Amino acid sequence: MPPKGGKGGAKKAAAIVIDGVDTSEMTREKLEQFTLRVKEELDKEREERNYFQLERDKIRTFWEITRQQLEEAKAELRNRERATEEAQEENEALLETEKQKIKHLKYEQQAAAAALRAENLVALKAAKEEHAEQELELLNDKRALRQEMREKALAAQDELRRAKLMHAEDLSKTRAEFEEKARQIEEKAEKKLQETKVELTVKHRTEIAEVEERKNKQLSELIAHHERAFADLKNYYNDITLNNLGLISSLKQQMEDMQKVKERAEKIARDAVAEAKGLREPLEAAIIDNKELKRQMSNYDRDKAALAAKTKQLATLEKQFEVLKWEYEVLQIRFDRVLAERDELKARFSRAVLEVQQRASLKTALLETKLKNMEARDLGPRELHELLKLKDTQVEDLRYEAARLRKAHDDLLATYEAKLVKLGVPPEELGFKPLKAVAVAGVSPVIGQGPAGLVTKDQC
Structure with missing residues (x-):
């Protein structure tokens, strides 16, 4: 057990912290390792400081160069703005000059256009005269066409009248022939019916008389046989006591004979009835033939009506065919005339265009001469x-x-088209497109829809 420290024991050394690590409790090896690591970090920090200093110097150099280039660009921009202002002033001066030239050219163009309008108006007047001549020609053609149509209509009526007369004659002849044939057929049928009726009546009466005669016989x-039998029977009864066996046998024989006679009589009666039935069948056949002949007569009447x-109906169809044929011929004549008029109008239009071009060229030359004279006069x-x-x-x-x-012109053209439609000729079948109002020397062709005399100057 370690000794306890006294009151005056040594105090612990103060702790040393480097980079967040307490080094007071490290061993020597750890301190050496920690020192090496710190030294490496210090070297690394120094290298980074040197790199950042170099980068700072480069950036400062680049900034100086860029600032100098910016000042040069601003100076060049100011120079270019001054050059642009000078060029704009020059362009405005040139624009004013060109405007003056355009005004002079516009005036010359208006003068030439006015001259050309005058020339076109002269050409339009000539076209109007030609149009009046064409209208007169069309009226003459129209009168001639009406006269021709009237003559053809009269000829067609005469032809139709002759055809009707011929058809009526043929119809009357055919009707007479059919009536004669029908009368002959009726007479033959009636005669045959009477002959058959008389023949069957005579035959029937003869056969009935023969049957009655045979029946009476x-x-x-x-009766005679029965009378004889009755006499024999009477004699038999008188002699019955004499010969019963012979009488009985004779009576039996007589009864058998009478039975046979009775059977023969019944057979004859049946034969007579059968013969009567046989005669009735030809009579019924004759009656059926009579009905068939009457039915044929009714069919003949129905066929005649049909x-x-x-x-x-045939006459009506022939009449319609003649009318359609006549209309086709009239339309063909109209079509040929319209084609001829179209060709003539094309030729006239070509000549008019050529004349207008020649006049326009001549008028342009005259206008140029007049313009030169006006410039020489210096008005x-x-x-x-x-x-x-x-x-x-x-x-x-x-x-x-x-x-x-x-x-x-447009009113006359519309009237002409209306007349064509009224005559049954659609404008699409003319083969050409009529001339409409066109712009002449810059003048708009849009005009009013009223009569030509109501056109005002505001519509020009």
């Missing part, structure tokens, strides 16, 4: 303004006149 024979209906602004105002007024008047002419 048999009855007379039976023939009349079919004949009437003042006021005179030039008055001249332009006068030209504008003339242009407006010409636009109004052009709009009115276009409206008249």
Whole structure:
């Protein structure tokens, strides 16, 4: 047991903490190891400090270089802004110059357009005259077509009347033939019926007379036989006492004979009844034949009525065929005329376009000459303004006149199309597209829908 310390015992040494580790209780080996580890960490920290110092120097160098480049870029930007302002001022000056040039070119273009409008109005007037001539020609053709249609209608009516007369004659002949045949068939049937009836009646009466005669003969024979038998029986009864056995035998023989006679009489009666039945069957057959002939007569009447209906239907179909044939010929003639008119209009349009082009070229040359003369005269602004105002007024008047002419042209075209539809010729079957109102020298073709005389200047 260790000795206890006294009151004045030695105090414990103060604890030493390095990097969070208490080194007071470490052994020598642990202290050496801890020292080596701390030394390694110190070397590592020194290396990192040196690396960060180098990086700081590099960053500072880069910052200096970048700041210098920024100042140079700002100076270059200021130079470029000054150059841009100078270029903008130059562009504005050039723009003003170009605007002046555009104004001069626009004025020249308007002058040329006005001249071209005037030329087009002249061409439009010429086209109007041609259109009036075409309208007159169409009216003449229309009158000729109506006259031709009237003549064809009269000819068709005459032909139809002749066909009706011929058909009526043929129908009357056919009806007479059928009636004659029917009458002959009826006479033959009636004659045959009468002959059969008379023949069967005579035959029936003869056979009945023969049967009655045979029946009367048999009855007379039976009566005579019975009388003889009765006499014999009477004699027998008178002689019954004489010869009973002979009488009985004779009576038996007589009874047998009478039975046989009776059987023969019944057989004859049955034969007579059978013969009567045999005669009744031909009579019934004759009656059936009579009914069949009557049925054939009724079928003949029905067939005759059907023939009349079919004949009437055939006449109606022939009439419809003639009408359709006539309409087809009329439409074919109209189609040929419309094709000819289309070709003629195409040729006229080509000639008109060529003339307008030639006139436009000539007018352009004249306008250029006039423009040069005006430039040579060097008119003042006021005179030039008055001249332009006068030209504008003339242009407006010409636009109004052009709009009115276009409206008249469209109205006439609509009337022509309506007439074609009324005559049964659709506009799609003309083979060409009619000319509509088009823009002339920049003038809009949109005009009013009223009459041509109601076109106002606001519609130009």
